[in-house]
Amino acid sequence: MSREPILPDPAAFLVRLFKTAVAAADPMICIPRALGPKPEGRVVVVGAGKASARMAEAVESVWGPCEGLVITRYGYGRPTKGIEIVEAAHPVPDQAGVTATRRMLELLAGLGAQDTVIALISGGGSALLCAPAGDITLAEKQAVNAMLLASGASIDRMNVLRKHLSAVKGGQLAAAAYPAQLRALLISDVPGDDPAFIASGPTVGDATRAEEALSIAQQFGLELPASVLAVLHGTTGIVPPQDPRLSRARTEVIAAPAQSLEAAADLARQQGMEVRILGEALEGEARELAAAHARLALEIAAKEARSRPLLLLSGGECTVTQRGAAAEAKGGPNAEYVLAACQTLAGAPRIWALACDTDGVDGSDEVAGAWIGPETVGLAHRLGLSASEALEQHDSHGFFARLGQQVVPGPTLTNVNDFRAILIL
Structure with missing residues (x-):
């Protein structure tokens, strides 16, 4: 015995x-294992999440200085050689996150089929990657986010609503990168490790409808501003899974609970x-x-x-x-x-x-x-x-x-x- x-x-x-x-989920361990050789042509690194700066640091430890921009939580920045690190608020987004997200989308605009985008996504990205849809203001987005956090809703329910109020989540980041090839490396913080729910799935298509998002808000008694209701009653920018703009996107989970x-x-x-x-x-x-x-x-x-x-x-x-x-x-x-x-x-x-x-x-x-x-x-x-x-x-x-x-x-x-x-x- x-x-x-x-x-x-x-x-x-x-x-x-x-x-x-x-330590088992340290990006300095899991990124080098997954990365492989650097692609030919222009490579742009983007990302968002509490681990994204460390992930960017890990990418450059293998490939050397890279072009790009990632958004992480205040205090979570890391020293990088070429990739810009922007710190913003979590769990309730702020203007720094909004400005950085808009700049990220501008960085992706105009890429060609010969270019490659590496998207580094981790938990926390849903708040940090912030581009309110329609006429929703940042203050209104902050208020909805705060209500969600206090509601007791599960993370998957929260993210359905968040996606439909965003111009970057639910596959929209991948759509913005098209026709460039996009490879997304994810560190999972969600039960089941479904990429559609990690940081609200900015690189994968989403089959949910605005009606479902509205139903979730009603279920948890959220008092939504008029601008939010207008988006949910209209046409949101969510990218369906079969959308051709996702045809050159590949998403993989490299670390999980x-x-x-x-x-x-x-x-x-x-x-x-x-x-x-x-x-x-x-x-x-x-x-x-x-x-x-x-x-x-x-x-x-x-x-x-x-x-x-x-x-x-x-x-x-x-x-x-x-x-x-x-x-x-x-x-x-x-x-x-x-x-x-x-x-x-x-x-x-x-x-x-x-x-x-x-x-x-x-x-x-x-x-x-x-x-x-x-x-x-x-x-x-x-x-x-x-x-x-x-x-x-x-x-x-x-x-x-x-x-x-x-x-x-x-x-x-x-x-x-x-x-x-x-x-x-």
Whole structure:
């Protein structure tokens, strides 16, 4: 029988697992593997997302200085030799993103069939690649985006509406590059890794209709401005999959959540642990998923005879539906997952949990997520904190900041969705 590994600091080990998952999706690793030789003729590199600057850096590490422009989140810029890096706002777009997107479309205009476009797309690109359709203003686009983020809608539902309010998403970036050959390299942050949903699919066709986007807005009670309604009741620029302008576009996913979960699982197995991956594409309300996972952990701890530690891993993208939260309350789906797990576990011995967003930003704060252990409830009580009250107010970031149990890695320069781990010793 294998000897049980010694873990003097289980929380630190969970953070190490998270960092291992992030490292597996580093563009400096996955871009060189996928890139191949530089095409002949003019090559233009464009892109958007939290990982796009790092992806551009990786391209130039293989091909040398290149022409192009990519848009990334503030603080996520990287040193490049020829590709221009523009930083803009996420998750709610700003004027810097709008101006850069317009410049990107101008850069693609006039390319010929002998030219090649490399599109570097990653999570976050939906907000960063911003060109409002019709007469929609930036302020109106920002308001709709903010409503979507607070609605509890899943990322795929959000992106359907976002596509129909955009002049660049839903295949429109690829259409703008035609007749040049376009090769899109994607880092997935969506359950199922469907390119149509990664950054709202700027390089792939979309079969949804404006009526569907309007239905989603109605389903979640969004109060849409007149300009938005005019676009949805008219003809949007979404490019259908069979459009000939997509005939020279090729899209491939080069990094995905499943690969990162496996990297973390391999590390745990090297430590002699049993690993169960609950799924890499789990969705739903963060607090509900957390409660289910915490109950599973309690059941395993109480009923299963084990000779070694057990690690439960999962990925995907949870949502948080705000219900009357105070205006100053702050929290993202990962920290809320951990907070809800804390409430269900109630200080159970020998169980630790962590949830973090692999892009380093949980919600809109510069915090990836948080961790808990058996002593968390007691520490919170001594500090006068209530997990249930913090959960009610969606103030998970505030709760874990007081406890000193946040995970703050800084910009990770990649994005393959949420990483969740529960360790049972």
